[in-house]
Amino acid sequence: MIRADRKFLLALLAPAVLVLLVFIAAPITQSILLSFHRIIVGLPQLQNPFIGIENYQELLHDSVARHSFWVTIVFVTITTFSELFTGLLLALLINHRFPGRGSLRACVLVPWAIPTVVSAQMWRFLFNDSYGLINYMLFGNEVSQYVAWLAKPGTALFAIILADVWKTTSFAALLILAGLQIIPEELYQAARVDGAGVWRRFRHITWPLIRPSLLVALLFRTIDAFRVFDLAFVMTQGGPADATNVLQLYGYKKMFVEGWMGYGSAISVGVFVIVLILAVIYVRMVGRHLLEASL
Amino acid sequence: MTRGWLKKTGLVLGVTIAVAFSLVPFLLFVSSAFKTQTQVTAIPPTLWPSFSIDFFRSAVVRYGILGYLLNSVIVAGSTTLATIFLATLAGYALARLPRSWAYFSLLVILACAMFPQIAIVGPVWRFLRLMGWLNSYQGLVLPYVALTLPLAVWILALFFREMPAELEAAALVDGCSRIGALVRVIVPLSAPGLFTAAILTFIYAWNEFFLALLIVTDPVRQTMPVGIALFQGEHTVPWGEIAAASFITTAPLVVMVLLFQRRIVTGLSAGAIKG
Numbered sequence: 001m002i003r004a005d006r007k008f009l010l011a012l013l014a015p016a017v018l019v020l021l022v023f024i025a026a027p028i029t030q031s032i033l034l035s036f037h038r039i040i041v042g043l044p045q046l047q048n049p050f051i052g053i054e055n056y057q058e059l060l061h062d063s064v065a066r067h068s069f070w071v072t073i074v075f076v077t078i079t080t081f082s083e084l085f086t087g088l089l090l091a092l093l094i095n096h097r098f099p100g101r102g103s104l105r106a107c108v109l110v111p112w113a114i115p116t117v118v119s120a121q122m123w124r125f126l127f128n129d130s131y132g133l134i135n136y137m138l139f140g141n142e143v144s145q146y147v148a149w150l151a152k153p154g155t156a157l158f159a160i161i162l163a164d165v166w167k168t169t170s171f172a173a174l175l176i177l178a179g180l181q182i183i184p185e186e187l188y189q190a191a192r193v194d195g196a197g198v199w200r201r202f203r204h205i206t207w208p209l210i211r212p213s214l215l216v217a218l219l220f221r222t223i224d225a226f227r228v229f230d231l232a233f234v235m236t237q238g239g240p241a242d243a244t245n246v247l248q249l250y251g252y253k254k255m256f257v258e259g260w261m262g263y264g265s266a267i268s269v270g271v272f273v274i275v276l277i278l279a280v281i282y283v284r285m286v287g288r289h290l291l292e293a294s295l
Numbered sequence: 296m297t298r299g300w301l302k303k304t305g306l307v308l309g310v311t312i313a314v315a316f317s318l319v320p321f322l323l324f325v326s327s328a329f330k331t332q333t334q335v336t337a338i339p340p341t342l343w344p345s346f347s348i349d350f351f352r353s354a355v356v357r358y359g360i361l362g363y364l365l366n367s368v369i370v371a372g373s374t375t376l377a378t379i380f381l382a383t384l385a386g387y388a389l390a391r392l393p394r395s396w397a398y399f400s401l402l403v404i405l406a407c408a409m410f411p412q413i414a415i416v417g418p419v420w421r422f423l424r425l426m427g428w429l430n431s432y433q434g435l436v437l438p439y440v441a442l443t444l445p446l447a448v449w450i451l452a453l454f455f456r457e458m459p460a461e462l463e464a465a466a467l468v469d470g471c472s473r474i475g476a477l478v479r480v481i482v483p484l485s486a487p488g489l490f491t492a493a494i495l496t497f498i499y500a501w502n503e504f505f506l507a508l509l510i511v512t513d514p515v516r517q518t519m520p521v522g523i524a525l526f527q528g529e530h531t532v533p534w535g536e537i538a539a540a541s542f543i544t545t546a547p548l549v550v551m552v553l554l555f556q557r558r559i560v561t562g563l564s565a566g567a568i569k570g
Contacts, residue, residue, distance in 0.1 A: 008473055009388040013400065016385035016444055023441030024407045027418035034417060093309045104310055106556040108317045113548040115502035117520040118541040122324040125534055131336040133323055141339065166320065171563065178564035227411045230504045234524050248413045248505075255417055256509055265417050272414035279409045 028272065034265040041259035048262070055266035065267065067242055068250040071157065075246060076225040079164045083221055084214065086165065087172030092206075094173065095180045108170040116167065120234035123163040124150065127235075150236055153243030160231045160244050168224070172217045179213025180206070219282035226275050247271050325545070328538035335534050350535035351543075358533075360540050362515065363522035367501060367544070369432055370518055374439040374500035378447050379493050381440065383485075386451030387477055391460070401449065408445035412505050420509055430513040438510070439500045447492040450562050454488030455481065491562035494555055498548060519544045 035055055039048045059065050094105055111119065126133050129148035139145040149155045183206065191201050229248040232238055238245035238253070248271065255264030327335045328351065329344035354360040389397045419438055420429070428434035458481055466476035482489070504520040511517050517525075523544065526537050552559065 005473075006392070009392050012384040012388040013392075016381045016404075016448060017400075019381065019437070019441050020404065020407050020444060022422075023419060023438050024410065024415055027415035027422070028410060030418035030421075031414050089309075090313055093306075093313060096306060098306060098310075100310075102556065104313065105560065106553050107314050109552045109556055109559065110321065110549055111317050113498060113552045114321065114545050115504070115520050115523075115548075117502075117504050117524045118545055119321075121523060121537050121541060122320060125324055125327070125538075126320060131338050131340070133340055136338060136340055143338065166316070170317070174560055174563050177560075223409055227413070229412075230520075230524075233504075233508075248411060251413045252416075252505075252509075256420075261417055261421075268411070268413040268417065271411050275409060275411050275414075279406070 031265045031268050031272070034262055035269045037262045039261035039265075041255075041261055043259075051262070055263050058263065059266050059270065064242060064245070065250065068245045068247050071243065071245060072226065072228070072247045074157065075161060075164075075228060076222060078161050079168075079225050080218060080221045082161070082165045083169050083172045084176075084218060086169045087176055087217065088210075088214070090169060090173035091176040091180055094177055108173065111167050112170045114167070116230040117234055119163060119167050120231045123159060123166075123231075124235045127159050151240050153241055156236050156240055156243050160228075160235055163231050163235065164225070164228065168221065172221055175217040175220065176210060176213055179210040183209050215285055219278060219285070223275055223278055223282070226271060226278075321545075325538050325542045327534055328542045330535065332535060335538075350539040353533075354536040354539040354543075358522070358526065358536055358540070359514075360519075360522065360536075360543065363517055363519045363540075364543060366432075366516055367519040370435050370439070370507075371497050371500040373432065373436045374443060375493050375497045377436065377440045378443045378496045379489060382444055382447035382451050382492060383477075383482065383489065385444070385448045387455050387481065389448065389452040390455035390458075397452070401452070404445045404448055407441075412442075416506065416509060419506075423510060430511050430516050432516070434510050435507060435518070438506055439503060442503075442506075443496040443499050446562075447496055450492045450495070451485070451488055454485050458484060487558065490555075491558045494551060494559060495562050498551070501544075501548065 036050060036052060037048050038046065038051045038054070040046055090108060094101065094108070127135075127149040129135065129146055129151065130143070132146075132149070134149070135146040138147075147155065149159050187205050188201055191205060196204070227248055228246050229252065232244045232246050232249045233252075236244045238249050247267065251264050251267040251271065254260045254267060323342075326342075326344045329346045329348070330341060331345055331347050331349065334341040334345065389400055392400070415438075423429050423434045426434075428437075462480050462484070463473075463476040466480045467473070471479060502520060503518075504524060507518050507521045508524070511521065514522075519540065523537060523540050526533060526540070
């Protein structure tokens with residue numbers, strides 16, 4: 001490579017890097033700085049004093065924040081594992097060769113393409129306490145039995161989990177499918193010749209070979225599940241009794257509804273740190289070589 | 296013989312469940328858009344709508360849905376154009392730079408894709424307020440470009456890697472400039488990759504809600520997802536109008552998925568494993 005060419009290529013890279021710097025790298029740095037200040041949006045006369053780690057101390061003693069953390073953990077754990085499990089089943093299904101396979105793939109992609117806000121409204125409608133179809137399917141015409149799903153803490157969280165699983169299972173399935181498709185057919189044929197049944201073929205061929213892509217799907221889904229906002233905002237507004245008050249929603253409320261920019265920034269730094277730790281684990285587990293091989 | 300039959304039945308059953316799980320909830324919901332007011336909340340539910348278009352009329356006339364739709368088209372369209380332009384340049388650079396450089400840039404770019412939006416949203420909001428860009432199209436498009444760039448750059452870098460460098464060399468010999476070789480030779484050959492990246496970018500920008508909610512508070516500039524989320528009736532939830540708006544928002548995406556599912560799948564898996 002000639003030197004002038006390298007300059008030219010770096011010049012091509014520059015605009016994209018600039019956009020990422022201004023709208024992602026700088027804001028994250030600034031979020032960290034803001035979290036050490038007291039900033040209240042409606043009260044500029046306070047002049048945003050530096051208060052050290054006070055926001056973080058408050059965060060540790062904030063029972064709503066602690067509750068919100070656990071709600072998010074429950075949400076992330078259950079959704080990720082359900083999505084991977086159903087995603088695996090779906091991927092195994094799509095991996096079969098049969099007529100109409102393309103159409104099936106398109107059908108399962110539809111929930112993924114639907115805006116989250118639309119699917120949130122959809123589930124809110126289906127879970128409605130007086131004319132929702134889920135109540136009708138369970139209790140028929142016995143209206144007195146109908147459950148107010150979104151008004152009870154346990155069932156409201158369940159509803160949001162179901163909505164998320166419905167929407168993103170197909171994404172997990174696609175990632176797993178990519179791993180399935182690189183398994184050579186000969187392996188299965190050889191195992192069949194040796195008399196291995198369906199389960200043993202899965203256990204000894206499929207499972208070890210798709211583990212890397214399962215891992216990728218696991219961490220992609222985990223990181224993404226931490227960002228849950230739209231579903232909770234539309235379906236329950238974080239209620240009832242903060243049962244669905246996930247971290248990103250709580251941070252949003254503090255920053256943009258109550259105007260506590262500094263405190264909200266401390267929350268967002270907290271979320272950021274959790275996701276960062278996960279991302280580091282992700283790169284460790286997947287391995288540098290796999291990332292390098294992909295370019 | 297029986298084994299084959301068993302397998303076939305299992306397959307049919309699996310496919311039926313997968314399709315029903317994916318499509319039935321959504322069909323039940325959007326069918327409300329074609330019902331009458333009493334049909335929407337009827338128990339037992341009316342499964343077959345009467346294909347009334349009253350809710351669409353009301354969504355347009357009373358709720359001004361077309362304004363939201365226009366904003367969505369402008370925002371998602373501009374985001375796609377800008378992202379693809381920047382990602383073409385950056386992706387090409389990554390594909391041709393020495394491996395170690397490319398690897399480092401890729402890692403940085405990927406790291407950008409993993410951050411939770413909440414970690415950037417406060418400062419971005421303050422920056423946009425400072426520039427006077429809250430409630431403007433560019434106020435939404437610029438952050439969207441930043442958020443969609445990583446995946447687009449990655450997809451395109453993988454794609455350009457497959458193009459032999461001799462192609463450009465030949466174009467240079469023929470008297471093309473360096474940029475000319477990229478624009479006239481590489482870009483046309485990369486149409487499928489560009490298309491994949493464009494679809495994914497468009498879907499992201501079309502569906503995004505969190506930033507749109509914060510940055511644009513003036514209904515005149517709000518996009519469809521915000522409109523759908525904040526729909527308010529006078530006394531009751533206007534389910535028919537919400538379903539109508541949802542139908543309008545989702546229809547283009549469903550058409551895209553049905554037509555281009557192969558491209559979308561390739562693009563998405565490129566985001567995780569080599570495509």
